[in-house]
Amino acid sequence: MPDKKEEIEKEQDEEQIYTFIEGETIDLTPTNSNHIELYAKWSNSEEIRKYARNEMPRTIEDIKKRFEQRGGDGPKEHIGFEIWHKEDKKLIGLGGLNHIHWVNGTANLFMQIGEKDYWSHGIGTEAAKIIVDYGFKELNLHKIFAGVLSKNVGSWTCAEKVGFIQEATLKDEVYVDGEYIDVKKYYILKENWLHKNK
Template sequence: MDNAEDFGFITGQKVNLVPLNSNHVDLYFKWNNDSRVRKYLGNVIPIPLEEIKKSIGNPKTNYVGFEVWHKADKKPIGYVHVDGINWMRRKASIGALIGEVEYWGKGLATEVTKLIVDYCFGELNLNKIASLIYEPNKASQKCVERVGFTLEATIGDAGYSGGVYFADLYYSYYRKDWDLKNQK
């Protein structure tokens, strides 16, 4: 997608969310297997390139994925997805990854999360969004809390890394709270 800087399925101030691009599968592979990135995903097993290619080429009715395109630098820096969409119960989970570590700490994940939340409630008409965050990932916890998520449950000793067990943190955001926030 050579003109992604001019196109955004969802447009933000610093980033656009554009369709996943099979030409960027090598980037997705790099991001998912980079030790600095995967430690916050709880990823202890390498994700093969073929698995990533297969997931991009096999769209599902309960999944929507986007590439995060940095507008000023005109390049992909991560991805975000809505997964496990239950159309009858109006709920889903979201996840985001800023794979280019030099873009961490710049507020981009917060912008991406806000954009995907607005999409989930405003366009997909969901009622509840969940985000499961690995306990060591303090930046993601702060990110979802800034956007409006609240901690709903802590699932103890759900992951293991570096000789230590960590919890999974289950955050949620409800449509009624999003509506209230957007009335102001």
């Protein structure tokens, strides 16, 4: 009997993928309610959620509800994408902008490569670059920020490779695994980005 993962992968193979932004090794596509089970698997996985601060279990219903609340036309405060590996034709994560403030032109970058086998292959960095470029050049944002736990070395290495600048350290900001951890706050301005990525 095929397990759940095989079933999802089979469905993915048969599905039409609508690319929103094409990258080199990955494509960004709109999120898809058919994949909520996979999103739930990632959000509840101990290793994935540890530094992403999903301390509470997330049911399929929770995720569905959030998903529906974000629908509709008009300015959104959350724009999420699926991250597809082009060559493997596989859905491997999610990323996007949330806490978007259209007057201030600010937004937070979020990222989750849910399939661990794809970590440390430069995919988080590539996805972040695509999303930042989209935020500045298509949405006309002014400042994109990111908050990263100091212990999440992969995440802040990724932020620095994209060109994010550290602007603050929040001491003992979060409680993870029995200890208080600092949060590194990063930002990048549109002018910083355009200077290097015309």
